[in-house]
Amino acid sequence: MEGRNTDLSEESDFDDNIADPDFQNDEASYPESTDDSSDSSANTGHDSNNENYTQQINQEEHWKGRPRKGRKRKYIGQTKAIRSTLKHTNKPYISKRGLHVDSKQFIDYQRNCKEKCYTKINSDIRRENFEKYWNVGSYDLQTSLIIGLVIKAIKFQQ
Numbered sequence: 001m002e003g004r005n006t007d008l009s010e011e012s013d014f015d016d017n018i019a020d021p022d023f024q025n026d027e028a029s030y031p032e033s034t035d036d037s038s039d040s041s042a043n044t045g046h047d048s049n050n051e052n053y054t055q056q057i058n059q060e061e062h063w064k065g066r067p068r069k070g071r072k073r074k075y076i077g078q079t080k081a082i083r084s085t086l087k088h089t090n091k092p093y094i095s096k097r098g099l100h101v102d103s104k105q106f107i108d109y110q111r112n113c114k115e116k117c118y119t120k121i122n123s124d125i126r127r128e129n130f131e132k133y134w135n136v137g138s139y140d141l142q143t144s145l146i147i148g149l150v151i152k153a154i155k156f157q158q
Contacts, residue, residue, distance in 0.1 A: 085137070090104050091103055106131075
């Protein structure tokens with residue numbers, strides 16, 4: 001025990017930048033805010049401390065930190081809320097099952113229904129209603145729009 005150095009302060013200097021080539025001094029990366037620096041930056045018109053601070057913020061944004069627990073999403077930008085807003089605004093999105101869904105296009109159908117709706121409602125009006133429906137952007141408002149456009153027909157009893 002006599003030959004050993006019992007002074008631990010020299011041996012256990014874990015933040016020694018000379019012994020550790022990968023050491024980064026955290027104090028040097030943060031700008032020091034003093035009253036003198038704000039006065040000098042006002043005189044020069046150039047705030048170097050502010051630039052250092054914004055660079056530090058940008059570096060912190062790129063740092064992701066510890067990974068989160070739990071299931072990782074396949075498509076990071078596609079949460080349930082984003083998916084539903086894209087769906088209700090008629091924009092392409094990725095479905096819950098991972099299928100790519102394109103936006104709906106107006107097709108001028110002329111079906112043979114007994115009410116002959118395609119003759120009663122003009123193609124331009126149908127296109128206008130199609131675009132109104134998809135521009136609303138909310139399921140509740142879309143259903144209320146349809147309810148507002150539907151006219152009840154009176155049944156005649158024989």
